[in-house]
Amino acid sequence: MSRLSEVTKRAAINGQKLLIPYLVAGDPNLSATEKLMHQLVKDGADIIELGIPFSDPSSDGPVIQLGAERAIASGTSLTDVCELMKKFRAKNSATPVVLMGYLNPIELMGYEEFTKEVSKADVDGVLVVDMPPAESFDLRQRLRDVDIDTIFLVAPTTGIERAKLITEVCSGYLYYVSLKGVTGGALIDANAIRTRVSELRTLTELPVVIGFGIKDVDSVLKMSDMSDGVIIGSALVSEIGKLSVTGDETSEDVEAATKLIRDARDALQV
Amino acid sequence: MFDQNSNPSIPQQDLEGPDELGHFGPYGGVFVGETLISAVEELARVYEEASKDSAFWEEYDYDLNHYVGRPSPLYFAARLTSLAKGAKIFLKREDLNHTGAHKVNNTIGQALLAKRMGKTRIIAETGAGQHGVATATVAARLGLDCFIYMGAEDIQRQAPNVYRMKLLGATVVSVESGSRTLKDAMNEALRDWATNVDNTYYIIGTVAGPHPYPLLVRDFQCVIGRETRKQALDQFGKLPDALVACVGGGSNAIGMFHPFLKDAEVFMYGVEAGGDGLETGRHAAPLSADDVSPGVLHGNRTYLMADPNGQIMETHSVSAGLDYPGVGPEHSWLKDMKRVKYVAATDKEAMQAFHETTQLEGIIPALESSHAVAYALKLASAMRSDQNIVVNMSGRGDKDIETVARLEGITL
């Protein structure tokens, strides 16, 4: 069984919610990201979404845009992201990591090379924001051949027919985008989200997790109550943005940056 | 430069793109976040239906004739012709359109689609500001709220157009992210669209973006080529030997070229922004620079200026409207098929052509269009005097006089 399905199944059996932090690789530098990843695991993260920095993140709001800009400024390439993963894996072989990014860096590396690299780096899943199912066949097949899941998003604007189609190509978990807009937007209509998520549950056995707009313990509790777990992105990246870029962050600094994840885990535990 | 026997024979069906999913060969397609998929699919459906509705095209034609002032003339540029001492040079006068460029052909068409879809809010990206002005114009006519995204850098260099948009009632949003030019404005417009997708129509200004934009913008711009065809037959009794148009995203060029694609005897040249020169890397010429590979940006796969890590590069051009790292996907396909030859004119060459056109013909061309003139002058010199070149004069240069003055050290 893959690491990702092992973790999601175990959570389901134990009645636990998945806590999935998102951070940008190389923000503010690669060694900080590695420390942050280990800290996040300590804090109770079940899965980590690791962002591949891209210059033109058109689905992201200002906070994650800045995270990507910091990562690019520190010189982080897709190859560096894979190297970072190998370093992380040297100390952690248990926590699933999903690479999340935009298609262009992957196109330039080439699908074949990318598949080889992420497989060597022992990545568990890949989520490409601007690669809808209809354009995903080639990459998805290649990733499947090396047992890497391809994760897709369902949005509030996704019709039921299309959602069904997405669940058929998606593996690992299904990512429900809680709001119309970009990352870091404001949650408005909890009831509508509840309705959509229950509808998705009738379509698939995959765990359904909610992301976009989850920014504090309150929204973590609310959103995890109606799903299998939550993704916390902008709120974490905004804290990471306070780290110094020079690479002299202390373990206290790193701990301070991930406080929300600890708080979320504590709140979910009681 | 001009080789009578060099046009390859291309199977006709290869010129009939896009397919149902918006592909021109390996290019095009739909590469956007899930939130926008339903919106692009709806637009594709609505356009498919509208494009078969003769009432839709009647309204479009009416607006073009009575509001835009079409047909635009095909003008014999006698003195540019004498300057080049070769083929006769004709200018297709899109600069005479209402709002000053070809951009309005597209915004008129998309405004009709917005109306048909019942949208109450219009957004657009703009580089030179011509598309922003053309969008603000149609939004004013429809009485719709209008938000124009424009890079902070471009707001600086195209101040008159910024004010024009404001006069027309649009809100101009300054985009401070990334390189603060057209590509960043497009990112921001896509973010706005995802956020306000229920009530908002996004009028993309060129033949890029996710399907169906490259298709529908092309269809709205093809009026340029259709008129040219008729005017050429009327004025010189045969099809032009060569067509020349500048290529930013590629809308004025495809509008000129497309109605002639299947006429193998008509040679076509797309002129990109050579900036400081292709060899310097400081340009905006993804098709004519030979070190550029295809990639994915703003909803489609196309030739794209990116660094080896896939980060989009900053581009350089004196002309804001050509300062874009990508290009419409159909052009990428036409390049691969060798149906159109893509070349570049440098900032310097464009500036010289700007002055020559102004002084010899009394026409102040847009800096974008000046790139096309610059190349056409070289091309004409290599052709015979019984041959005819049509240059797409995509816009007028009133918006550029401050830039030109500044470059020449003159304070207005």
Ligand SMILES: Cc1ncc(COP(=O)(O)O)c(C=O)c1O
């Ligand atoms: C006058 C003029 N010509 C050309 C262009 C380039 O756009 P396209 O390549 O889509 O025609 C612009 C864009 O702003 C323009 O204003």
